[in-house]
Amino acid sequence: MESAEQxxxxxxxxxxxxxxLYQLADDELTLGHRDSEWLGLSPDIEGDVAFSSVAQDEVGHAVFYFELLHELGEKDPDRLAFARDLSERKNAVLLERENGDWAYSIARHFMYDVWDDxxxxxxxxxxxxxxxxxxxxxRREEYYHLLHMHSYFVRLGQAGKEAKKRLELAVKAIWKDIGGIFGFGVYEQKLVEFNIITKPAEELKQRWVKRMQQAFAEAQLTWPDSWEPVQYDGRRGEHSPELEQLLQTMSEVYRIDPTARW
Amino acid sequence: MMSADGKVEYGVYEVFVQKSHADHHVHVGSLMAPSPDLAMQLARENFLRRDSAVNLWIVPREYIYTTPYSSDFFAREMDRKYREVGGYTENGRLWRLFKEKTLTMEEIVSHIEET
Structure with a gap:
């Protein structure tokens, strides 16, 4: 398939x-928004600006996917980003969770970045x-996010004491949602059949586990047991109240006048 | 670095960006980071968000040797005007006038003596 027309x-x-495409776009947009919330709040100013820079990259990727959708007959990218209901959102629930601890944000980002890679x-x-x-x-851009998050993830673990404790708590919290990032949604079978994505989700998940176990070893963390099935399946449009809140905030300005020209 | 109370302290790194292969590395600022590899990553996200570049240096501040601010090192005691190139700025125009024979050599010399 060379083009949208085909x-x-x-x-x-x-x-x-x-x-x-909705899964890809919503993953990036949601995480990008959460990243942007670190502006002014990171433990140091360098990390603050870095998170904002990463946020802009993620939102840029979301724009790319929304534009592909628009070419395929969906609404314009702004409307797709700001005006879709909760039940139409296909991001993994992990990515909509509130930032909480910095260790949580780093660990979540790292785990998602490995999956995204x-x-x-x-x-x-x-x-x-x-x-x-x-x-x-x-992928070329994401390489640097991955590097960045990996460096911090390993350092937090190796630092021991409070940093390690916080990282362990973060992993525990992430484990409740982690199952939701794997998988390609209701059309999984078709996507692989059509070669839209060239590897089955299960295979990617196994590779994710391998890479993550290596990172856990580097960070001197114990690999937790397997995760439970998720409470909400974001890929099917099921979400937590935290996404409701996120969308309220994110679309606050847009909703004042959806027809405004920017 | 380890401080007296056993806490690990971040080091300061000076950041230099080379915008194109024809440019020098230019100092753009500094940042704090726990290690050189993280300093490099942070420099990328902090200083290259908008501008493009071909190369990046990070230098631990303690490796930079510096002069004191108040010292005779930079003193300019005597007249150094003779070292400056001020006398040459008019050369092109005067040479052209000389070749056009609208100016004699004597006039040129007197012009230079005036300035």
Whole structure:
């Protein structure tokens, strides 16, 4: 599929593709918004600016996915970002959770970035060419987020004492939601069949576990037992009240006048 | 670095950005970081958010040797005007006038003596 026009001619293909694009866009937008909330609050000013810079990257990636959706006949990117209901959001619930502790934010970001890296890799040869091209570029940028979050994750663990304690608490909290980031939603089977994503979710999950176990060892953390099934499945539009609050804040200005020109 | 009370303290790194291969590395600011690799990552996110670059240096501040601010090191006691290039700025225009024969050598010399 070279273009949006071609994709639109195959209804089953289009349905699966659109659903995946919403997952990708919503993951990046939601986490990007949470990152931006660190502005002025990070433990040091360098981390403060770094989180904001990462936030802008993530939102930029979301814009890319929303534009692909728009080309496929969906509404314009601003409306997709700000005016969709909670039940239409496809991000993993982990990413909508409030920032809480800095260790939580770092650990969550790191774990998501590893997943995102594997998912992007499986998209670089997607049958949907515009997505494949974007995935290559985005992955190059995400490499630096991954490096950044990995460095802090390992340092917090190695530092011991309070830092390690906070990191352990963060891991415990993340483990309740972690199951929700794996998987490609209701069209999983079709997405792999159509080669829109070239690796099954289960395979990526196993690779994620391997990479994460290595990072846990580096950070001198004990690998927790397997996780429980999630309470809300974000990929199916189920979300926590924390997303409700996030959307309220994020779309506050947009809702004043949705027709305003920026 | 370890301080007296056993806490690990962040070091200060000076950051230099080279914008293109033809440019020098230019000092853009400083930051604090617990290690050189993190300093490099933080420098990237803090100083290259908008501008592009081809190279980045980070230098631990303690490796920079510096002069004191109040010292005779920079003193300018005597007239150093003879070292300056002020006398040359008019050369091009005078040379052209000389070649056009609207100015004699004597006039040029007297012009230089005036300035």
């Amino acid at each position: 994709a639109q001619k195959n209804e089953a293909y289009l349905l699966a593709l659109r659903d995946l 594997l998912r992007l890799e499986a998209l670089t040869e997607s049958s949907y060419v515009p997505l494949a091209k974007g995935a290559i570029k985005i």
